Every structure is written in C-alpha cells, then in structure tokens.
Amino acid sequence: MEWQTLGVEPVLTPDEMAAVDAAASERMGDLVQRAGGAVARSALGLLGGGYGRRAHVVAGPGNNGADGRVAAELLRRRGVRVSIGDHADSIPADAALDLVIDAAFGTGLSRPYAPPDLPGDVPVLAVDIPSGLDGRTGGFCGAPWRATATITFAALKSGLLLGHGPEFCGRVEVADIGLSVEAEVGTGDHLTRALITNGDVGRCWPRRAADAHKWMSAVWIIGGAPGMTGAAALTAEAAGRAGAGYVLVSAPPTVGSRSSTDDGRDVAGGHLPGAPLPVETVVRSLAATGGVDGWPHTVADEQRVGALVIGNGLGCGTLVLDGVVRLLALSDAAVVLDADALGAGGARLLDACAHRRATTVLTPHDGEYEALMGEAPGDDRLAAAARLAERSGAIALLKGPTTVVAAPDGRVRLSSAGDQRLATAGTGDVLAGVIGAALALGEGDALTTVAVAAHVHGTAAMGGPATGFRAGDLPKLVGAALDDLVR
Ligand SMILES: NC(=O)C1=CN([C@@H]2O[C@H](COP(=O)(O)OP(=O)(O)OC[C@H]3O[C@@H](n4cnc5c(N)ncnc54)[C@H](OP(=O)(O)O)[C@@H]3O)[C@@H](O)[C@H]2O)[C@@H](O)CC1
Ligand SMILES: Nc1ncnc2c1ncn2[C@@H]1O[C@H](COP(=O)(O)OP(=O)(O)O)[C@@H](O)[C@H]1O
Known part of the structure; x- marks a missing residue:
C-alpha cells in the first residue's frame, strides 16, 4: 500500500x-x-x-x-x-x-x-x-x-x-x-483510532528543551545476558540515536557469578562480556543495590531515569520474572517491557503491570502475545491489542507489518511504516530503544508517543537496503529519519 x-x-x-x-x-x-x-x-x-x-x-x-x-x-x-x-x-x-x-x-x-x-x-x-x-x-x-x-x-x-x-x-x-x-x-488525541502519519511525528515527537541537561532524558536498559549482549547493545544504540541524553545498561544477575567486561568495566552479578555497547553507554551493576538475588531492592538514582527498557537479551526463568516484577513495583518511571521480559511472565506479569501508576508499555510479537495472554492474537488484531491493554492497564504494542498500539482507555493507533526488511533479528530491540528514548524525552500523551516511535522506526528502515538489511543498520537511520521528520 x-x-x-x-x-x-x-x-x-x-x-x-x-x-x-x-x-x-x-x-x-x-x-x-x-x-x-x-x-x-x-x-x-x-x-x-x-x-x-x-x-x-x-x-x-x-x-x-x-x-x-x-x-x-x-x-x-x-x-x-x-x-x-x-x-x-x-x-x-x-x-x-x-x-x-x-x-x-x-x-x-x-x-x-x-x-x-x-x-x-x-x-x-x-x-x-x-x-x-x-x-x-x-x-x-x-x-x-x-x-x-x-x-x-x-x-x-x-x-x-x-x-x-x-x-x-x-x-x-x-x-x-x-x-x-x-x-x-472524536478528533486529535481523542480519536478512537488513527493512522500515524509523518505529520504526526513532526507534531508530537518530544523535543529537548534549550536548557536541557543529559539526565532529563535518561534511559536505563536491563538486558544483555551472556550470549545476547548484542540485543542490549542494539537497544542502547537506538536509544541514543533517538535522542536519549544518558543511556545506562545493566546486565541481569547470573546466579553465583561475579564478572567483568572485556574492557574492564565491572558488572558484578552479571555479564556484558564483549558487548559492542556504544562507548557513551554507562554500565551499571544491578547487584550493587544489595538484593540477595542480584536484582535491586531499591532503585538508586531511579528518580533521575525517565524510562526503563527491560527484556532485550534478558534471558528467561523464575528469577528473571521475580526481578522484573519487583522492578515494576519499585519504579515510578515509564517502563517498556520487551522480548524476554514478555516471554517470562503471563498472568503474574500482567497483574504487576496493572498495579502500576506510571506508564507501562508491552511490545509483544505474536508469540510473546500468546505467552502473555494464553492465546494467540487471532485475525482481529484491533481486538487483540485492546484486550492486552485492558488486561494489563499498559499500552499494548502488537508488532507486525502494521503495528497496532492500544491504550487501556480504548484508543488505538496504527503505523504501517516499514516493510519486510524489518523481519530480521534485532529490529525489535531497536524499537524498544526508540520507545524508551521517546518516553524519557517527553511528557505528552503516552499512546501517541509510543505509536509515533513505532512510525519513526518503520520509516527509518525504508532508508536502508532492501536486501541484506541488518538491525545494526537501523539506529543511525532512526537518527536520520528524525532529522527529516522533526523540524
Ligand atoms: N456513508 C457511507 O457509508 C456511504 C457508503 N457508501 C458505500 O456503501 C457501502 C456500504 O453499503 P451497504 O451496506 O449497502 O454494503 P455493500 O457492501 O454495498 O452490500 C451489502 C449487500 O450485499 C449483500 N451481500 C453481502 N455479502 C454478499 C455476498 N457474498 N454475496 C451476495 N450478497 C452479499 C448483503 O446482503 P445480506 O448480507 O443482507 O444478505 C447486502 O444486501 C460502502 O462500502 C460504500 O462503498 C457510499 O455509497 C456512500 C456513502
Ligand atoms: N513483514 C514486516 N513488515 C513490516 N514490519 C515488520 C515485518 N516483520 C517484522 N516487522 C517489524 O520488525 C520488528 C521485529 O520485532 P521483533 O519480532 O521483536 O524482533 P527481535 O526480537 O528479533 O528484535 C517489529 O517492529 C515488527 O513490527
């Protein structure tokens, strides 16, 4: 189309x-x-x-x-x-x-x-x-x-x-x-359902204020377990390119381990060995917050972080679910749950989301949707996204050739930007970083912010090669797309 x-x-x-x-x-x-x-x-x-x-x-x-x-x-x-x-x-x-x-x-x-x-x-x-x-x-x-x-x-x-x-x-x-x-x-932000356009990005993408400092748009990424460090790196790179002022990454704890990265940065209680993180990234230890299982029991500096992105290369299991659920309760920041954070959870995760007052965003593909909701989205993707939003109280972004984003209040936004070149590993990790940055930057209508981020992500992909496109190509293209769309 x-x-x-x-x-x-x-x-x-x-x-x-x-x-x-x-x-x-x-x-x-x-x-x-x-x-x-x-x-x-x-x-x-x-x-x-x-x-x-x-x-x-x-x-x-x-x-x-x-x-x-x-x-x-x-x-x-x-x-x-x-x-x-x-x-x-x-x-x-x-x-x-x-x-x-x-x-x-x-x-x-x-x-x-x-x-x-x-x-x-x-x-x-x-x-x-x-x-x-x-x-x-x-x-x-x-x-x-x-x-x-x-x-x-x-x-x-x-x-x-x-x-x-x-x-x-x-x-x-x-x-x-x-x-x-x-x-x-309805009209404007109150429209029941709308297609996101380039004009919406220009109108709604949150801008940095002239007197901004780096902590005003900080994103904290929790992911990048051994073997999947690239996922967290893609999210970090994307968050930076989408305008985050400060990007922190914490690896999830690995039971009984203490390790350091190849470049000597200590990530006690977790691994980021050899992670190709952008050099601007600050690696933060989760275990330093003193939780017995390596997950935080308090969130230091939490009030300085605009958005948490949890799940990219996180790994699955009960400990992970316990940690994610605890973070959801501890944090008053916007939280994006993606990838492994969605696969681990089901009803317990949805309940934890439903108890939050701050913005929560769930970004499942069809498999993750089924893990969360116990049933596949089916043909009616409008209804499927709405069910997830209603059940979780979160903004539900259902991935696919057309992305459907639903809010708990019944509103829905669609983005048909992008094409099949996005069907390659890691592009979802990039999307999570773009959403995290947009939420950290702005205080606008969260549904619009998330949907506009999805539109930027899809539009950016169209600037890449039709064949051989890799998720690693995408963060820079996100920066370029934002330059084009936001004036
Ligand atoms: N303001 C507006 O909205 C305007 C709308 N406009 C236009 O009108 C369209 C909506 O109009 P519409 O309701 O008459 O529907 P439409 O699709 O023309 O036909 C339905 C009929 O077909 C029948 N039928 C159904 N399936 C069938 C099948 N497989 N094989 C055989 N029969 C079948 C069905 O029968 P039934 O199910 O009742 O047995 C019913 O009789 C809309 O899409 C737009 O193009 C404009 O004109 C101007 C303003
Ligand atoms: N055929 C397609 N057309 C358009 N967009 C697509 C297509 N396939 C996948 N995408 C998009 O690519 C991204 C893939 O995300 P995801 O499945 O989570 O990947 P990963 O987990 O490997 O990072 C989503 O934003 C999705 O909407």
Missing part, C-alpha cells in the same frame, strides 16, 4: 462507518452520487483520459454497487465505453479493457465472495475496499482481486491497513463526500 499524508487520519471499522452513515443529515442517494463522482474522477485518472477508453464495472446489490453504477454513467458522459455486470456475472473476455471497477461489495460484505475471472492484466479500481476483504480485519472473506488503487469514503477503514489489506488495496485515496466522522470517533 502506498500512503502519504500530513494530517491526522481517523480509521473506522465498518460498524463505526455504518453509525456515521446512519447519523448523516443527507439522504443516502445524495451520498452515493458524491461517492460515484469520486470513483469516476479516480477512474479517469487511472485511464489517463476518457474518450475511447474501455471500462467494466462489477456492481453489487448494495450501496457499493450503487456507487459503481453512478460512476459508470459519469464515465459514459466523458466518452468512456462502459459495460456493467452484477457481482456474479462474468466479464466479457473479448473486450480489450483499460480498467475494471470493483464495486461488488464494500463494508457490507457478509458472506465470502469470489469475483469473476479478470480478463488478463487489467488494472482494478476498488470502491471502498476490495470485495472479498473483511472491512474490519483485512482478512479474506472470499478471494478479492488485487487492486491497483482503492478509493474509500470519508475515512480509512481498518481492513485497508490490517491483514491482507495493504497487499490488496494498492494506492489508497480517501474521498470527502461531505460526511463528518468526528461525532462517532
């Missing part, structure tokens, strides 16, 4: 769109006329003109089909030779078509639909959403055509952004047909 915008972009589910529709002061016939006009304009753009072009409209029984019929008539007036069939009719194979308009079903699709065969390689313009996609989840409800472009009305629909939506909807255009969605889903 191609997407470029500078504004706040509401995202609606089909149910919300139906409510907007029901509350409209205008007759449906007038809305359909406007929607059909927008479809015709978009079609003329794809056709590169009107006179002499050939188009076929697949028109279904509902309003989506009505939009298609209006568009067909308008295109005829512009000299396009238009044929129309209903959703079950085959498309004439002899016609040398320049465009097919998919107006079979929109958000009212209620049973699986497979469209007729396309005659060859003809471009497809989908009306509202490709027919055969679920308007809420983007899951298949049939076998949709892959559209060249999709024109949707009033606002984005969640099914365009999730599941198969991005792959099947092509370039997306939102047409204003005179409907206001504000009453249904």
Whole structure:
C-alpha cells in the first residue's frame, strides 16, 4: 500500500462507518452520487483520459454497487465505453479493457465472495475496499482481486491497513463526500483510532528543551545476558540515536557469578562480556543495590531515569520474572517491557503491570502475545491489542507489518511504516530503544508517543537496503529519519 499524508487520519471499522452513515443529515442517494463522482474522477485518472477508453464495472446489490453504477454513467458522459455486470456475472473476455471497477461489495460484505475471472492484466479500481476483504480485519472473506488503487469514503477503514489489506488495496485515496466522522470517533488525541502519519511525528515527537541537561532524558536498559549482549547493545544504540541524553545498561544477575567486561568495566552479578555497547553507554551493576538475588531492592538514582527498557537479551526463568516484577513495583518511571521480559511472565506479569501508576508499555510479537495472554492474537488484531491493554492497564504494542498500539482507555493507533526488511533479528530491540528514548524525552500523551516511535522506526528502515538489511543498520537511520521528520 502506498500512503502519504500530513494530517491526522481517523480509521473506522465498518460498524463505526455504518453509525456515521446512519447519523448523516443527507439522504443516502445524495451520498452515493458524491461517492460515484469520486470513483469516476479516480477512474479517469487511472485511464489517463476518457474518450475511447474501455471500462467494466462489477456492481453489487448494495450501496457499493450503487456507487459503481453512478460512476459508470459519469464515465459514459466523458466518452468512456462502459459495460456493467452484477457481482456474479462474468466479464466479457473479448473486450480489450483499460480498467475494471470493483464495486461488488464494500463494508457490507457478509458472506465470502469470489469475483469473476479478470480478463488478463487489467488494472482494478476498488470502491471502498476490495470485495472479498473483511472491512474490519483485512482478512479474506472470499478471494478479492488485487487492486491497483482503492478509493474509500470519508475515512480509512481498518481492513485497508490490517491483514491482507495493504497487499490488496494498492494506492489508497480517501474521498470527502461531505460526511463528518468526528461525532462517532472524536478528533486529535481523542480519536478512537488513527493512522500515524509523518505529520504526526513532526507534531508530537518530544523535543529537548534549550536548557536541557543529559539526565532529563535518561534511559536505563536491563538486558544483555551472556550470549545476547548484542540485543542490549542494539537497544542502547537506538536509544541514543533517538535522542536519549544518558543511556545506562545493566546486565541481569547470573546466579553465583561475579564478572567483568572485556574492557574492564565491572558488572558484578552479571555479564556484558564483549558487548559492542556504544562507548557513551554507562554500565551499571544491578547487584550493587544489595538484593540477595542480584536484582535491586531499591532503585538508586531511579528518580533521575525517565524510562526503563527491560527484556532485550534478558534471558528467561523464575528469577528473571521475580526481578522484573519487583522492578515494576519499585519504579515510578515509564517502563517498556520487551522480548524476554514478555516471554517470562503471563498472568503474574500482567497483574504487576496493572498495579502500576506510571506508564507501562508491552511490545509483544505474536508469540510473546500468546505467552502473555494464553492465546494467540487471532485475525482481529484491533481486538487483540485492546484486550492486552485492558488486561494489563499498559499500552499494548502488537508488532507486525502494521503495528497496532492500544491504550487501556480504548484508543488505538496504527503505523504501517516499514516493510519486510524489518523481519530480521534485532529490529525489535531497536524499537524498544526508540520507545524508551521517546518516553524519557517527553511528557505528552503516552499512546501517541509510543505509536509515533513505532512510525519513526518503520520509516527509518525504508532508508536502508532492501536486501541484506541488518538491525545494526537501523539506529543511525532512526537518527536520520528524525532529522527529516522533526523540524
Ligand atoms: N456513508 C457511507 O457509508 C456511504 C457508503 N457508501 C458505500 O456503501 C457501502 C456500504 O453499503 P451497504 O451496506 O449497502 O454494503 P455493500 O457492501 O454495498 O452490500 C451489502 C449487500 O450485499 C449483500 N451481500 C453481502 N455479502 C454478499 C455476498 N457474498 N454475496 C451476495 N450478497 C452479499 C448483503 O446482503 P445480506 O448480507 O443482507 O444478505 C447486502 O444486501 C460502502 O462500502 C460504500 O462503498 C457510499 O455509497 C456512500 C456513502
Ligand atoms: N513483514 C514486516 N513488515 C513490516 N514490519 C515488520 C515485518 N516483520 C517484522 N516487522 C517489524 O520488525 C520488528 C521485529 O520485532 P521483533 O519480532 O521483536 O524482533 P527481535 O526480537 O528479533 O528484535 C517489529 O517492529 C515488527 O513490527
């Protein structure tokens, strides 16, 4: 999916769109006329003109089909030779078509639909959403055509952004047909659901004040057990590149051990041997705080730390879970729990999160989600993220091609920045560092801060090579993306 915008972009589910529709002061016939006009304009753009072009409209029984019929008539007036069939009719194979308009079903699709065969390689313009996609989840409800472009009305629909939506909807255009969605889903930070855009990063990324000092945006990373020191190093590098003023790293305690790093820095009670930490990193011993098991019982300097990031290369086990749960209770700072901190926990971790007053962020991929919640997220990723946020009282960031970020108050933000080049080990560690830095820097709306951090992370990746991209490439790209997006 191609997407470029500078504004706040509401995202609606089909149910919300139906409510907007029901509350409209205008007759449906007038809305359909406007929607059909927008479809015709978009079609003329794809056709590169009107006179002499050939188009076929697949028109279904509902309003989506009505939009298609209006568009067909308008295109005829512009000299396009238009044929129309209903959703079950085959498309004439002899016609040398320049465009097919998919107006079979929109958000009212209620049973699986497979469209007729396309005659060859003809471009497809989908009306509202490709027919055969679920308007809420983007899951298949049939076998949709892959559209060249999709024109949707009033606002984005969640099914365009999730599941198969991005792959099947092509370039997306939102047409204003005179409907206001504000009453249904709110505005600004209060929007129930929104897609994060580059403009949101410029507006919301927390800036350092002119009189700032380094401790005003300190991030403390707890991770980097033996064999996984690179994870903590990636998080530390990312936090620094995203603007943290001070980055501390503590390795988790290893039972009965006392060791020092290759470069001589003492990390009693834990290992960071050979960790390729950025030279600016301060390595801090957890055990020095005097806990019998090597985990802190008090948090020295804690009030100076803006955000803790716990879990990257942390290792799993009961001792780790005990330590994480204790830190959650001790700390009044924002905490990001990622990677091993999520795999260790389940209900006990969720309860510890629920007792916190300060911001907590959980950043699971699907496997970690299942470890936390006892069930996989399933097809409805909006509902899955919302369940985790509600259960934990934390901001839940569910990773995937489209990142879904949910707050306990029911609001959701989506980011579709980035692509499959991020599917490589360690990119999640980088994301945790970027989120940690953003939280340490700012006191804005935590949901927006976390979602904007995810958007920066995805946008940064697009500056890297399509092949052979490594997580280690990403922190510097984060710095460059922020330079571009934040002015
Ligand atoms: N303000 C707005 O929102 C505006 C919305 N507009 C447009 O309207 C669309 C929403 O309209 P809509 O509710 O009529 O839904 P739509 O998808 O056209 O058809 C549903 C019908 O199809 C039927 N049906 C379902 N699946 C089926 C299947 N597999 N095979 C066969 N039949 C099936 C279903 O039947 P039922 O389930 O009731 O048996 C029902 O009769 C929206 O996406 C946008 O394009 C614009 O016009 C302007 C303003
Ligand atoms: N196909 C994809 N398209 C876009 N983003 C992706 C894709 N696969 C993974 N990502 C992103 O890459 C990151 C991977 O995180 P994670 O699975 O925790 O990796 P790791 O644990 O190895 O650091 C997440 O931000 C995720 O959203």
